[in-house]
Amino acid sequence: MKNYIKSILLISAVLGLFLTACDNIEAPYKKPSDNQIDTTKSNARKIFLEEFTGHRCGNCPEAAELAHEFKAKYPNLVVLAAYHTSSLANPVGKVYSYDFRTPEGNAIEQIVGEAAHPAGMINRVKFEGQLVLGKPKWQAALESQLNKTAIMTLKLNAYINVYTNELEIEVDVNYLSAGTANHYLAVYIVEDSIVKPQTDYRIQPPASPDVLDYVHNNVLRTAVNGIHGDQLSTGIIPANSVFNKKYNYSIPAGKDWRIHQLRIIAFVHDKDASNEILQVEETNKLIFMY
Amino acid sequence: MYKFTIIFLCLISVISPCMLEAQDILGGKLSGNFQLDAQYYQKDTLIGAGDVSEKMLSNGFLNINYTAGNFSAGLRYEEYLNPLLGIDTRYRGTGIGYRFASFNSEIIEVTVGNFYEQFGSGMIFRAYEDRALGFDNSVDGLRFKLHPIKGVDITGLIGNQRNFWDKGKGIVRGGSMTLNLNSLIEDFFPNDYQFLLEGSIMSRYQADNQSTFYFPENVFAESARLNISGSEFSFETEYAEKNNDPSAPNKYNFNKGRGLLANLSYFPEGLGITLNFHTIDNMDFRSDRDAVGNILNLNFIPPLTKQHIFRLATLYPYATHLVGEIGIQAEVIYTMPKEWFGDKYGANISANFSQVNSINKTTKEKDPVSGQIYTYNSEMFNFGDVLYFRDMNVEFTKKWSPEFKSILSYINLTYNKDVLENEGSGKYGMVKASIVAGEFTYQINRKNAIRAELQHIWSKQDSVLHVPNTSNGNWAFFLLEYTIAPNWFISAFDEYNYGNEYDDYKIHYLSASATYIHGTTRIAFGYGRQRGGILCVGGVCRPVPASNGFLLTISSSF
Numbered sequence: 119m120k121n122y123i124k125s126i127l128l129i130s131a132v133l134g135l136f137l138t139a140c141d142n143i144e145a146p147y148k149k150p151s152d153n154q155i156d157t158t159k160s161n162a163r164k165i166f167l168e169e170f171t172g173h174r175c176g177n178c179p180e181a182a183e184l185a186h187e188f189k190a191k192y193p194n195l196v197v198l199a200a201y202h203t204s205s206l207a208n209p210v211g212k213v214y215s216y217d218f219r220t221p222e223g224n225a226i227e228q229i230v231g232e233a234a235h236p237a238g239m240i241n242r243v244k245f246e247g248q249l250v251l252g253k254p255k256w257q258a259a260l261e262s263q264l265n266k267t268a269i270m271t272l273k274l275n276a277y278i279n280v281y282t283n284e285l286e287i288e289v290d291v292n293y294l295s296a297g298t299a300n301h302y303l304a305v306y307i308v309e310d311s312i313v314k315p316q317t318d319y320r321i322q323p324p325a326s327p328d329v330l331d332y333v334h335n336n337v338l339r340t341a342v343n344g345i346h347g348d349q350l351s352t353g354i355i356p357a358n359s360v361f362n363k364k365y366n367y368s369i370p371a372g373k374d375w376r377i378h379q380l381r382i383i384a385f386v387h388d389k390d391a392s393n394e395i396l397q398v399e400e401t402n403k404l405i406f407m408y
Numbered sequence: 409m410y411k412f413t414i415i416f417l418c419l420i421s422v423i424s425p426c427m428l429e430a431q432d433i434l435g436g437k438l439s440g441n442f443q444l445d446a447q448y449y450q451k452d453t454l455i456g457a458g459d460v461s462e463k464m465l466s467n468g469f470l471n472i473n474y475t476a477g478n479f480s481a482g483l484r485y486e487e488y489l490n491p492l493l494g495i496d497t498r499y500r501g502t503g504i505g506y507r508f509a510s511f512n513s514e515i516i517e518v519t520v521g522n523f524y525e526q527f528g529s530g531m532i533f534r535a536y537e538d539r540a541l542g543f544d545n546s547v548d549g550l551r552f553k554l555h556p557i558k559g560v561d562i563t564g565l566i567g568n569q570r571n572f573w574d575k576g577k578g579i580v581r582g583g584s585m586t587l588n589l590n591s592l593i594e595d596f597f598p599n600d601y602q603f604l605l606e607g608s609i610m611s612r613y614q615a616d617n618q619s620t621f622y623f624p625e626n627v628f629a630e631s632a633r634l635n636i637s638g639s640e641f642s643f644e645t646e647y648a649e650k651n652n653d654p655s656a657p658n659k660y661n662f663n664k665g666r667g668l669l670a671n672l673s674y675f676p677e678g679l680g681i682t683l684n685f686h687t688i689d690n691m692d693f694r695s696d697r698d699a700v701g702n703i704l705n706l707n708f709i710p711p712l713t714k715q716h717i718f719r720l721a722t723l724y725p726y727a728t729h730l731v732g733e734i735g736i737q738a739e740v741i742y743t744m745p746k747e748w749f750g751d752k753y754g755a756n757i758s759a760n761f762s763q764v765n766s767i768n769k770t771t772k773e774k775d776p777v778s779g780q781i782y783t784y785n786s787e788m789f790n791f792g793d794v795l796y797f798r799d800m801n802v803e804f805t806k807k808w809s810p811e812f813k814s815i816l817s818y819i820n821l822t823y824n825k826d827v828l829e830n831e832g833s834g835k836y837g838m839v840k841a842s843i844v845a846g847e848f849t850y851q852i853n854r855k856n857a858i859r860a861e862l863q864h865i866w867s868k869q870d871s872v873l874h875v876p877n878t879s880n881g882n883w884a885f886f887l888l889e890y891t892i893a894p895n896w897f898i899s900a901f902d903e904y905n906y907g908n909e910y911d912d913y914k915i916h917y918l919s920a921s922a923t924y925i926h927g928t929t930r931i932a933f934g935y936g937r938q939r940g941g942i943l944c945v946g947g948v949c950r951p952v953p954a955s956n957g958f959l960l961t962i963s964s965s966f
Contacts, residue, residue, distance in 0.1 A: 140624070140628030141624035141627075141651075142652060143654075143662055147622060147782045148620065148622075277830070280700045281494075281950055282951065310620075371497045377700065403659075408828070408949070
């Protein structure tokens with residue numbers, strides 16, 4: 119019986135140790151830098167901020183924060199994507215060995231012209247004669263796009279088979295007023311919360327500007343139907359037209375994308391005319407299929 | 409190249425029985441087993457079977473175990489070149505997927521390397537493997553088992569879980585203590601009854617290195633189990649709790665997890681009655697909060713539904729919905745007396761009912777902008793509004809003569825396809841199906857037997873969407889198997905989706921196979937179409953794509 123009591127005491131002591139091995143989280147649950155918003159409520163015309171960035175671009179973290187502030191300031195109106203391009207995105211050495219670049223991001227930059235990073239496009243509309251804008255102009259350019267009338271609304275559903283990594287994306291385009299044959303629908307995949315090194319010049323010496331656990335958000339992974347997307351119609355699109363588009367995409371084997379961090383962005387743009395992005399929408403998360 | 413591979417595989421199959429014999433080495437014993445599954449794929453656009461670039465895919469493994477006195481060690485070499493369709497492609501490659509060394513003495517057993525383990529009924533921890541599913545969540549680390557006194561067993565472990573050829577990010581550590589009260593306190597309990605108490609704890613550490621939420625880095629779970637058994641009954645109950653564990657499967661909510669299960673069996677002579685109940689709220693527990701699918705699962709709660717063996721009933725299998733469900737199952741098995749039939753065989757009849765529903769949840773805290781639910785209240789002991797699954801079935805087994813026996817079965821299923829396969833997103837609707845199945849075996853003589861199966865399913869789904877697919881409507885199934893004991897089994901079957909809503913998909917899935925068994929070696933060769941669907945083994949499921957082609961399986965042990 120003595121042995122029995124000793125055993126129970128020993129186990130109770132071990133149990134006590136384990137009981138300390140838990141963290142109870144109470145509100146607030148969200149970290150202050152969080153940028154997730156509900157993207158489904160508004161029928162307003164939304165704004166697409168496409169950011170050119172690179173993991174060795176020391177001024178880019180500040181620009182990324184500004185972009186996130188826009189999302190917080192204009193809830194449900196701003197959609198972000200980050201294209202890692204230029205030599206600042208090249209994998210270099212051991213610290214910056216990860217390759218964020220995509221052929222699609224590079225192709226977009228080639229079309230619009232390389233600009234000093236950080237740079238961005240607001241709805242692909244020229245502001246003060248420039249399409250690709252430096253960070254100081256983002257605020258004013260973005261405000262110039264606010265309160266525009268939406269030509270169409272987009273509704274997005276994205277499913278992913280968790281076993282096969284096959285995506286099924288449904289996009290409904292509902293025209294509120296007439297459109298043209300230049301209207302193209304493009305679907306991009308982005309990923310959030312990728313923890314990889316990033317240079318941040320806001321960190322002053324003697325501390326290293328290399329932030330090893332920087333959280334990269336809105337990182338472009340691929341364009342499902344090409345960077346320009348698909349033409350919606352070969353002729354005039356009457357008001358009240360509805361297009362139900364469906365895309366299937368298999369995440370290629372060997373990719374390190376984490377499906378719970380993927381989001382889909384869909385947008386309609388005026389290709390070969392004004393090039394303006396007329397509407398954009400994003401999913402908050404993918405629906406898992408088992 | 410693939411022709412060469414097939415010839416090579418055939419050669420292995422011929423020589424393997426000679427190679428694989430038990431061996432005594434250095435005073436110890438060497439044992440093991442081997443299996444190879446290879447499939448040669450053909451494109452078949454009608455059933456949705458795409459082109460396979462490699463033409464042939466295969467999974468294989470060889471387990472080798474060595475035991476000498478108190479010491480044992482083993483390893484498993486695995487080959488996935490490339491993985492069979494339906495097996496996760498992240499297994500691609502070859503290597504040692506499992507290795508361990510262990511010693512045991514009278515009071516302690518220590519294992520280092522990979523190991524499988526289960527605490528209680530698995531509500532907070534179960535590490536196991538199922539090669540048919542491509543599932544392996546073994547722990548790589550250290551485990552000890554203590555037997556300090558008679559009636560007390562203590563297990564402790566720490567490690568990382570296997571994640572294909574890598575390891576999960578989380579560190580898992582836990583322990584369990586089992587008290588056999590009859591042994592521990594002799595003469596206190598009646599000898600006719602066995603009393604078992606078990607307490608288990610499990611904890612996971614995973615760093616919080618993302619920017620969205622304040623994630624708990626340490627998540628703790630505990631459970632308590634009581635088992636009482638006698639000569640004609642057994643009762644088992646287990647309650648488990650898990651701390652806040654926001655994860656991808658639970659949509660990053662911060663609620664605690666809870667679960668309760670109870671099983672009662674009464675089995676006097678000629679009768680068996682079983683009642684099962686469980687209620688689960690937010691009990692998906694993994695060693696990586698971001699994992700989804702059959703990856704890095706720490707726990708396992710078996711489904712409260714009958715695991716049907718008739719093939720058409722497997723069109724709609726059920727797997728436990730760990731994020732929340734409440735279910736009940738009742739089964740009665742009765743051996744009908746011989747006098748009722750006026751023969752010397754009697755018969756068995758079984759009736760089974762199971763139903764699983766949602767549990768109702770009301771939001772407590774949520775994000776005002778995104779609508780993300782952080783915490784909620786749940787009615788854990790009330791059947792919720794949404795029906796997930798219902799199964800009513802009856803089975804009659806009768807031997808009619810020394811040569812002839814039969815099994816007749818009726819199954820009625822309701823299957824919420826949207827919830828079970830699609831996170832509740834309205835896409836397929838509710839499936840209502842009735843199945844009639846019969847199995848008839850005729851023993852021609854001592855060595856030869858013939859077996860036939862006839863099955864039919866009437867199936868409807870009430871979805872407003874009607875997307876062409878290869879599995880809806882009525883099916884018929886016919887199987888014929890000829891056995892030449894003890895070596896040969898030859899079978900052929902046809903599944904025909906004659907009631908598919910779309911004429912193009914009214915497809916015959918014809919298949920045939922021959923199996924040769926010699927000692928511990930089994931060689932099977934088949935050809936045919938395999939329908940796509942969900943394959944479940946013991947309540948764990950994975951989707952299997954449709955395929956067409958040759959199949960070769962070789963297995964042996966020594």
